[in-house]
Amino acid sequence: MSENVPEAAVAEYKRGFACVDGEFVPAATASVSIFDHSFLYGDGVFETIICRGGRLFALRPHLDRLWASCQYLQITPPYDQEQITAFITELAKRNELSDGYVRVVISRGEGYPVSDPRKALKPKLVISMQGAPAVTRPPGVGVKLAIASTRRTPPICLEPRVKSNNYLNHIVAKLEAIAAGADDAIMLDLEGNVAELPVANIFARHGDTLATPPSNGILAGITRETVLRLVAEGAAGPGLRVVQRVMTAYDLFTAAEVFIVGTGSGVAFVESIDGRRIGDGTMGPATERLMDAYTELLGRDGAEPDLQLTTKEA
Ligand SMILES: Cc1ncc(COP(=O)(O)O)c(C=O)c1O
CATH class of the missing domain: 3.20.10.10 (D-amino Acid Aminotransferase, subunit A, domain 2)
Known part of the structure; x- marks a missing residue:
C-alpha cells in the first residue's frame, strides 16, 4: 500500500487532544454520537491541512473550500473561520505539533436515524491532528x-x-x-x-x-x-x-x-x-x-x- 503508515504514527495520532465543538478532549477517547449523520450517511465534509514548522499551509483556501462544500450541502458551519482558526491554533499548541496534518470535519450533526437532513439540526465540528508524515516512502521508490x-x-x-x-x-x-x-x-x-x-x-x-x-x-x-x-x-x-x-x-x-x-x-x-x-x-x-x-x-x-x-x- 502507498500509505505505508508506520505504527508510531498510528500511536501518535491518538496521542494528545482533539477539538470537538470547541472543547479540547483527549483524542483517544473523543467521540461522536452513533446518530451523527456523517457516521450514518457520510453526510459531512472535511479538509486536511499540512503543518510544517508550526505553520499551516494554505489555511485560508482550505477553509474557503470547506465553506463551499458546506454551502453546497446546505450545512451551516457551526463556527466561523476565525473561530476554527483559533481552535486549530490552540490544538496545535496543546499537542505541541509543529509538523503534521490537521483534519477539520463538519458533520450535519446528530439526528434521528433516517436520512432526512432536516432531522439533524446542529452541525458538529471535529478537529484532529496527526503528528507524523501521512505517507512515508523510501527515497527513490515511486x-x-x-x-x-x-x-x-x-x-x-x-x-x-x-x-x-x-x-x-x-x-x-x-x-x-x-x-x-x-x-x-x-x-x-x-x-x-x-x-x-x-x-x-x-x-x-x-x-x-x-x-x-x-x-x-x-x-x-x-x-x-x-x-x-x-x-x-x-x-x-x-x-x-x-x-x-x-x-x-x-x-x-x-x-x-x-x-x-x-x-x-x-x-x-x-x-x-x-x-x-x-x-x-x-x-x-x-x-x-x-x-x-x-x-x-x-x-x-x-x-x-x-x-x-x-x-x-x-
Ligand atoms: C478526491 C481528492 N482529490 C485530490 C485531493 C488533493 O487535494 P489537496 O491538494 O487539496 O489535498 C484530495 C485531498 O484529499 C482529494 O480528496
Missing part, C-alpha cells in the same frame, strides 16, 4: 498505480468539488489497486478519461509540456493549484509549460514522467501504471524540481499562497 474500474463520481451524481465524507467509490477503487498489487488507484471519469486518484491529483510530462486533467470533474486540490503556480513561476524547469486538458491512459503510458500531488502525498513520482514502467521508472527532473520547490514553499515563512480555486482551463 508510486505504483493501477487504473481502477470504479469511476470518479460525475457532477450529475455529486459535485466532485465537494470534499465530502462520502468517498466510498474512492475506497473501492483503492481496494482494486491493492488487489492488483499497486499502491493506489487512478480513477477515470464516466467517459474513460483520467480524473484523479482517491485523494490526489495527477500530472504527466511530454517534452516541455506538463498536462493535468481539467478542474471540472475532479477535486482540483490545493496542492495541484500550488504546483500549477510553481510551474508558471519556472520551478519545474525553464521552458516548461502546463496545460489542463482531457487526458486518457495513453497520455500517462507514453509520458516521460508522471507524478501525483496532494496534501497527504506531497509531490510523488509514479514508477508504474498497471505494471507498465513510466519513463525510465525513476524520478523525472520536473517531478524532482517541483518536489523540492513545494517542500521549500511549505517551510518558508509567509508563503501562504493566495490561491484561486476556480482555475481557468488552458
Whole structure:
C-alpha cells in the first residue's frame, strides 16, 4: 500500500487532544454520537491541512473550500473561520505539533436515524491532528498505480468539488489497486478519461509540456493549484509549460514522467501504471524540481499562497 503508515504514527495520532465543538478532549477517547449523520450517511465534509514548522499551509483556501462544500450541502458551519482558526491554533499548541496534518470535519450533526437532513439540526465540528508524515516512502521508490474500474463520481451524481465524507467509490477503487498489487488507484471519469486518484491529483510530462486533467470533474486540490503556480513561476524547469486538458491512459503510458500531488502525498513520482514502467521508472527532473520547490514553499515563512480555486482551463 502507498500509505505505508508506520505504527508510531498510528500511536501518535491518538496521542494528545482533539477539538470537538470547541472543547479540547483527549483524542483517544473523543467521540461522536452513533446518530451523527456523517457516521450514518457520510453526510459531512472535511479538509486536511499540512503543518510544517508550526505553520499551516494554505489555511485560508482550505477553509474557503470547506465553506463551499458546506454551502453546497446546505450545512451551516457551526463556527466561523476565525473561530476554527483559533481552535486549530490552540490544538496545535496543546499537542505541541509543529509538523503534521490537521483534519477539520463538519458533520450535519446528530439526528434521528433516517436520512432526512432536516432531522439533524446542529452541525458538529471535529478537529484532529496527526503528528507524523501521512505517507512515508523510501527515497527513490515511486508510486505504483493501477487504473481502477470504479469511476470518479460525475457532477450529475455529486459535485466532485465537494470534499465530502462520502468517498466510498474512492475506497473501492483503492481496494482494486491493492488487489492488483499497486499502491493506489487512478480513477477515470464516466467517459474513460483520467480524473484523479482517491485523494490526489495527477500530472504527466511530454517534452516541455506538463498536462493535468481539467478542474471540472475532479477535486482540483490545493496542492495541484500550488504546483500549477510553481510551474508558471519556472520551478519545474525553464521552458516548461502546463496545460489542463482531457487526458486518457495513453497520455500517462507514453509520458516521460508522471507524478501525483496532494496534501497527504506531497509531490510523488509514479514508477508504474498497471505494471507498465513510466519513463525510465525513476524520478523525472520536473517531478524532482517541483518536489523540492513545494517542500521549500511549505517551510518558508509567509508563503501562504493566495490561491484561486476556480482555475481557468488552458
Ligand atoms: C478526491 C481528492 N482529490 C485530490 C485531493 C488533493 O487535494 P489537496 O491538494 O487539496 O489535498 C484530495 C485531498 O484529499 C482529494 O480528496
